[in-house]
Amino acid sequence: MARVVLVGNLTQLTDGVAEFDLPASSVRELFQLLGERHPALGPHLQEGVAVAIDGQIYQDTLLEPIEPDSEVFVIPQIAGG
């Protein structure tokens, strides 16, 4: 299962739980599983977050695959000026 870590304030919506092992095969499935476990978290995953899969940051992409042994970080979205 993928190892998933929430970074920053998202843990306030999961009673402080920051790390999960989840059988997610895509970013969309990851968000679904996280939302099922912690319903308050769900809406915050729709916008404003990025997902780092094995070190590579992905933004605004639900269909990106996640491998069974991936390390995934859910981090704030980034852009720039």
Add this chain to the structure above:
Amino acid sequence: MAPTLTTDSEVGQTFVGTRTVRPDGADKVTGRARFGADFNLPGQLIGRVLRSPHPHARIISIDTSRAEALAGVKAVVTRDDFPDQSSEFVPAGEMMMNYKDVVRNVLAREKVLYEGHAVAAVAATSVAIAKRALKLIDVKYEVLPHVIDVVEAMRPDAPVLHDDLFTAGVEPKATTPSNIAKRIEIGHGDIEAGFAKADVIVEREFKTQPVHQGYIEPHAALASVSEDGSAEVWCTTQGHFIVRAHCARLLGMDIGQLRVTASEIGGGFGGKTVVYLEPLAVALSKKAKRPVKMVMSREEVFRASGPTSGATVRVKMGATKEGKIVAAFAELKYQAGAFQGSPVQPGVMCAYAPYDIENVKVIGYDVVSNRPKVAAYRAPGAPISEFAVESVVDEIAKKLEIDPVEFRLQNAAREGTKAAYGPKFGPIGLTDTLHAVEKTNHYTTPLDPWQGRGVASGFWFNIGGETCCSLTVNEDGTVSLMAGTPDIGGLRASLAMVAADEMGVPYEKVRPIIGDTGSVGFNFLTGGSRSTFSGTMAVVEAARQIKADLCRRAAKLWEVPVEQVQFENGSVKPIGEAAEKAKPMTVADMAKVAGKTGGPIGGYGRINAQGAGPSFGTHLVDLQVDPETGRVTILRYTVAQDAGKAVHPSYVEGQYQGGAAQGVGWALNEEYIYGPDGKMQNAGFLDYRMPVASDLPMIDAIVVEVPNPRHPYGVRGVGETPIVPPMAAIANAIENATGVRFTELPMSPPKVLKALKERGLNKPANGKGTNGGPAGH
């Protein structure tokens, strides 16, 4: 893992990596190029904005009747012309944006929240009439106490800007309105255990002032609304698709009804990723039934457009005597301006990004105060946090008597390092930039008394994002390239170079333009150092489609299987068993028969580019401090930064130099000066002192290339990282020259002189000085 877009194996690099002539150069140097204020339409009206004279006040009433009655006034708009927006956060770059705030920033509703806040706008037949009309708009205010400084704004007794703003990210949940919009925290390890292991601990507090992006071209927009409800806008912007989205949302239009054209841009640096005049111009044009043109004055740019945050930052770092950083803490307090959304989040994430540290904790606060809502400024948030961190890093290195570059190398993030914000880095070039700087002649040139040398490193994540690009092969074999991301730093040249190499045609035969929102699919704005990275990926995609299409056409022409046709060096040619059946045909040859072989030839890249690689940089600066005046003169400046692959090296070097120049201004002179009345006192370039050409030496640029494995050419964005290190590098150099550690920006002459005098370090008139001044290392 999604497949990486790679360039086709037969593509050579004839143009990529060279210094081609820029396609926009002739028009720009002759004055032919059309910037935002250069567009005009027959019958257009002039729009002007009435702005608040108060930094904080409740609006009791707005009476526009006298203005509307003035001959020559064709329309007046106020808050009543913009439907209110419900609270809804949407992504807007590095911050989430709330449309409820956006509509209130465009035109004040319940309150004015900064001096310069727009209250109403008029459209009239002349500038003089528009100005007179503004004076006839009667606004009754209830003036309220104001607060500017971030620490002052956080006090429990500070004037509260928003009665419905409760601090997010705290436990228990806040029940009293506050100016603190949000608290955020990241980190890993055990910070207390880390400090317990340290032999040296340095803790300092730093303060920075708000600074403006300083783009030389003010905001400008021309809008024309038709009676059928459709509209066109021409404006200077970093994101015309974002302008379209905002205007449509704020004015209740279908997105497809609005067509926005981005003009050439005289600088943006993040400050033109938001809307100010555009919705007003559209609203006025709709009411007046005539085009409306609006241009900000320089004073308006300062008083009413978003600069970056001022901030207070506390940093505490600990290291072993061997030089290993074992603990790093920072607390960042950033001004957001009138509405929430400062870049404190990326500031928090970037602060310790250059380092491999086992125990890290960074806290950030997003704080509103009565100044313009901040807008992005080149690596938003990072220059501020890095100024503090890199200053402390330097101080620790000095205490440990370790060379500052060697100290950074010892602790540098490398491939596989876990970043403070979570994920591990892929291939990165920080150590390459440090080594590059170490090897320069600059690093070892002796210094004289009162001269100092400083070094600092920095980082930006970079992004990709939604990007569309079309390539069209014209009847004569030339290629028209249409991109949708405004060109703020050489995009057209870079895209044309990649297209030329991909298609095997001469660079001069590729003509790039930036299309309007009706001509090309959605493109995210130009920011996040994304445009070359993602634009070139879209070009590769489009070129690949064309090459495949040409092979199919040739196969039919030659009556051979398509597997026996190959595109190579600008031609389709038969291979294998078909090798002798036909002669190769160039792109131009195929273009001549395009109609006969299926129709126009083109390709369309539509992607959401992922795989942006971060760019690290290291800056080295020599300077001289005049102990009699406090003036700091930059003597020599070197930037080494990782570009992955420099498509056009001159543009990459230009980004390094431009970022460094802006950092010099931020370090030495620039600041918003507010009076006790909450009004900006230096709203003009005379008193808001930015560097000019005579202030700076040539900035040497070293392009390091650690290829980004996720880009077909290895490209990394480069535009933002160069503004991150300068302030710390300069502060470190001043410390090296004077022994004085400055923790407040700007380090302007009066402040430097005062600090020197307080320490008895200022020289008498003969210039030699009783103290002599320390020599650089």
